[in-house]
Amino acid sequence: MATTHRTGRVRTPAHDGGDAPAGPPGAGGARTARPDPADRRQLARHPVSPRRIAALFAPHRGTIVLVVVLITASSVVNLAQPFLVRGVIDDALPSGDTRLLLALTASMVGVAALTSVIGVVQTWMATAMGQQVMHALRVQLFTHLQAQSLGFFTRTRGGEVQSRLTHDIAGMQSVVTSSATGVASNLTTAVATAAAMVALSPAMSLVSLVVLPPAVWLSRRVALIRRDVTDERQRELAALHTQVEEGLSVSGVRLAKTLGTTPRDADRFTERSDRLVGLELRSQLAGRWRMATMQIVFAAIPAVIYLAAGFPATSGGMTIGTLVAFTALQGTIFRPVMGLLNIGVQWVSALAFFSRIFEYLDLEPQIVPPAAPVRMDPAGVRGEVRFEGVRYAYDDGADVLRDLDLVLPPGTTTAVVGPTGSGKSTLGSLLPRLNDVTRGRVRIDGVDVRDIEPADLARIVGVVSQETYLVHATVRANLLLADPGASDAELWRALGTARIADTVAGLPDGLDTVVGARGHRFSGGEQQRLAIARTVLRNPPVLVLDEATSALDNTTEAQVQEALDRLAAGRTTLTIAHRLSTVENADQVVVLQGGRIVERGAPGELRSADGPFARLAARSSRAGDHAAAP
Incomplete structure (x- = not known):
C-alpha cells in the first residue's frame, strides 16, 4: 500500500520495505495487527455503510466472482506440488521408474506454469476492476468538489483536498486490488493447506x-x-x-x-x-x-x-517423501494465517479510506446548478444587472449584506467603495455565483443568475481580481484558458488591449514563454495585464473588477487602470474599489457600510454632498493615500 498523507500526519505503509526473514514465502511481509487510531477516529466521525461500498462494485459482480474462482483454483492447484514431490521421492526414485519420474516432474512444471498463468489473469482482472472503480470515484469526487462554493476552499486546507483526491483514492485502490484479493487467497490457501497436512499426516x-x-x-x-x-x-x-x-x-x-x-x-x-x-x-x-x-x-x-x-x-x-511434502506445507501455511489474523486491521484501514472520500462526497454544495437552466447567448446580453433585496450571511449566521438593492444600467460602470469588512468583495462574488445570496436575487437582463446555465454565466460575467492566478505554463496556454480556439492574431490583439503586447513580444520565446509558478516570471502589474488580456479573449458583456489594482504602485496602477478602462468600455462593469483614484470615471459610486448602501451617486456629486463618501475621501487625503478604506 502506498504511503498516504493525512491531515497533519503520514499513514504508515502496509509494507515498509524491510528485510524479509528466511522461511516460508511471504512470511517476512506479515503486516502489523494494530489498527491506526486515526482510522478509528475517522470512522467514528463519518461511519461508512458496507452497502454503500458494495454499490461501487455492483457493476463488476461477474468479475468479482471470476476472480474469487481463479484465486481458489490457483490455491488448490498449487497444493499438488508437495504430493508430486512425495511421489518423486517415495516412488519414482527408489524404483528407478523413469516414466513415472518424467510424468511427476513434468506435472511439477505444469502446476507451476498453470498457477502462474492463473495469477497473471487474476491480477489483471482485479487491477482492471479496481482501476475502473477508482476512476469513477476519482472523477465523481473531483466534479463534486468543483461544485463547492469558495467558502469551502477558504476553510479547507488545499493539501487536505489533494490528499483525499489522490493519496486516499490510491490507498483505496490498493485495498481493492491487493488486500481484498489477499483475504480470499489467504483463506483458501490456509484451509486447503491445513486439509492437505491432515491428509498427509x-x-x-x-x-x-x-x-x-x-x-x-x-x-x-x-x-x-x-x-x-x-x-x-x-x-x-x-x-x-x-x-x-x-x-x-x-x-x-x-x-x-x-x-x-x-x-x-x-x-x-x-x-x-x-x-x-x-x-x-x-x-x-x-x-x-x-x-x-x-x-x-x-x-x-x-x-x-x-x-x-x-x-x-x-x-x-511417515515416509521420507511424506516428511518433505509435509514440511513444505507446514512452512506454506504461515503466510496465509498471518494474513487472516490481520483482516481486522485491513478492514479498518479500508473503511477509513472510504470514509474520508464519502465525507467529501456527502458535502451539500452551496452552489447548486439550476434544475431547468435558462440558456443565454452572451452576444445577445444587454448587461442590465439588478440586486434585489439581497442578503448574504456566513455559515455562522453573521450578516455581510443586508437588504441591498442596486441597479447597474447596461454599459455603465458602478464603483463600490467602503471600509474593510463592509461587504464589497462579497457583493462582487454574487454576480458570477462564487457565492449565492441567502435571500433576494441577482438578475442579469431579468434572469436570476441561479437559473442561468453555469457555462453561459461564465461567458457572460468576467472577473479580474486582485489575486491574479496564472498556471505554470506558457503565456499562450494561460490565454487559451479563456478561449481554446483563439488564433495567434486574436491573442496578440488581446495582449494589445491589455497594454502588454510589447512586453511579451520582447521575450525570447514570445507567446511560448513559461510564466513560472503562479506567474512569478512577471511582475505584479504584468500578471494583472495578462489576466486582463485573458478576460478580453472571453469578451464578457458583464465585468467584475475586484480591487484589481489595490496591490500595485501608482505608476503600475496607472498602466493597469488604462488597460482596465479599455476592457470596461461598452460593458456593464462592477468595480470593487480600494483606491479612490479608480472611481473617478465611474458612472455611479455606491458606498457600503455594515453591509448596507449608505450613499450612491456620481463621484462629483458625492464629493460635494459632505456625506460618507466625502468623509472617506477626506480621511484618505489626510493619510496621503488614495485608499478608499482605512
Missing part, C-alpha cells in the same frame, strides 16, 4: 498446531515493535517534506530571504534530518532483529517436525 498436524501459534505470536510481536519505530520515522519524514515544500517554493524562499530566517530554517532542517538518522538506524536494526529472530523460528519449525518424525509414537510410519 494427522499426527504431524497436531505437532504443527503446537509449533505454529508461538511462531505467529513472535512474528506479530516483533512487527508491532517495528511499527512504532516506523510511525515515528514517517512523522519526521512528513515534517521534513513539508519544510522542503514550503521553504523551497518561490514564495517560501522570498519570505526566508526577506525576513532573514534562512539560518534558522537550515538549523531546523538539520535537526530533523539528524533525528531521521537515529530513527532510520532503529528501524533497520528492528528489521535485522526481526529477520534474525524469524530465521531461528523457521529453522526450529522443520527441526521439530524432523524430530517428531524420528519417534514412532509421533511419526506414524
Whole structure:
C-alpha cells in the first residue's frame, strides 16, 4: 500500500520495505495487527455503510466472482506440488521408474506454469476492476468538489483536498486490488493447506498446531515493535517534506530571504534530518532483529517436525517423501494465517479510506446548478444587472449584506467603495455565483443568475481580481484558458488591449514563454495585464473588477487602470474599489457600510454632498493615500 498523507500526519505503509526473514514465502511481509487510531477516529466521525461500498462494485459482480474462482483454483492447484514431490521421492526414485519420474516432474512444471498463468489473469482482472472503480470515484469526487462554493476552499486546507483526491483514492485502490484479493487467497490457501497436512499426516498436524501459534505470536510481536519505530520515522519524514515544500517554493524562499530566517530554517532542517538518522538506524536494526529472530523460528519449525518424525509414537510410519511434502506445507501455511489474523486491521484501514472520500462526497454544495437552466447567448446580453433585496450571511449566521438593492444600467460602470469588512468583495462574488445570496436575487437582463446555465454565466460575467492566478505554463496556454480556439492574431490583439503586447513580444520565446509558478516570471502589474488580456479573449458583456489594482504602485496602477478602462468600455462593469483614484470615471459610486448602501451617486456629486463618501475621501487625503478604506 502506498504511503498516504493525512491531515497533519503520514499513514504508515502496509509494507515498509524491510528485510524479509528466511522461511516460508511471504512470511517476512506479515503486516502489523494494530489498527491506526486515526482510522478509528475517522470512522467514528463519518461511519461508512458496507452497502454503500458494495454499490461501487455492483457493476463488476461477474468479475468479482471470476476472480474469487481463479484465486481458489490457483490455491488448490498449487497444493499438488508437495504430493508430486512425495511421489518423486517415495516412488519414482527408489524404483528407478523413469516414466513415472518424467510424468511427476513434468506435472511439477505444469502446476507451476498453470498457477502462474492463473495469477497473471487474476491480477489483471482485479487491477482492471479496481482501476475502473477508482476512476469513477476519482472523477465523481473531483466534479463534486468543483461544485463547492469558495467558502469551502477558504476553510479547507488545499493539501487536505489533494490528499483525499489522490493519496486516499490510491490507498483505496490498493485495498481493492491487493488486500481484498489477499483475504480470499489467504483463506483458501490456509484451509486447503491445513486439509492437505491432515491428509498427509494427522499426527504431524497436531505437532504443527503446537509449533505454529508461538511462531505467529513472535512474528506479530516483533512487527508491532517495528511499527512504532516506523510511525515515528514517517512523522519526521512528513515534517521534513513539508519544510522542503514550503521553504523551497518561490514564495517560501522570498519570505526566508526577506525576513532573514534562512539560518534558522537550515538549523531546523538539520535537526530533523539528524533525528531521521537515529530513527532510520532503529528501524533497520528492528528489521535485522526481526529477520534474525524469524530465521531461528523457521529453522526450529522443520527441526521439530524432523524430530517428531524420528519417534514412532509421533511419526506414524511417515515416509521420507511424506516428511518433505509435509514440511513444505507446514512452512506454506504461515503466510496465509498471518494474513487472516490481520483482516481486522485491513478492514479498518479500508473503511477509513472510504470514509474520508464519502465525507467529501456527502458535502451539500452551496452552489447548486439550476434544475431547468435558462440558456443565454452572451452576444445577445444587454448587461442590465439588478440586486434585489439581497442578503448574504456566513455559515455562522453573521450578516455581510443586508437588504441591498442596486441597479447597474447596461454599459455603465458602478464603483463600490467602503471600509474593510463592509461587504464589497462579497457583493462582487454574487454576480458570477462564487457565492449565492441567502435571500433576494441577482438578475442579469431579468434572469436570476441561479437559473442561468453555469457555462453561459461564465461567458457572460468576467472577473479580474486582485489575486491574479496564472498556471505554470506558457503565456499562450494561460490565454487559451479563456478561449481554446483563439488564433495567434486574436491573442496578440488581446495582449494589445491589455497594454502588454510589447512586453511579451520582447521575450525570447514570445507567446511560448513559461510564466513560472503562479506567474512569478512577471511582475505584479504584468500578471494583472495578462489576466486582463485573458478576460478580453472571453469578451464578457458583464465585468467584475475586484480591487484589481489595490496591490500595485501608482505608476503600475496607472498602466493597469488604462488597460482596465479599455476592457470596461461598452460593458456593464462592477468595480470593487480600494483606491479612490479608480472611481473617478465611474458612472455611479455606491458606498457600503455594515453591509448596507449608505450613499450612491456620481463621484462629483458625492464629493460635494459632505456625506460618507466625502468623509472617506477626506480621511484618505489626510493619510496621503488614495485608499478608499482605512
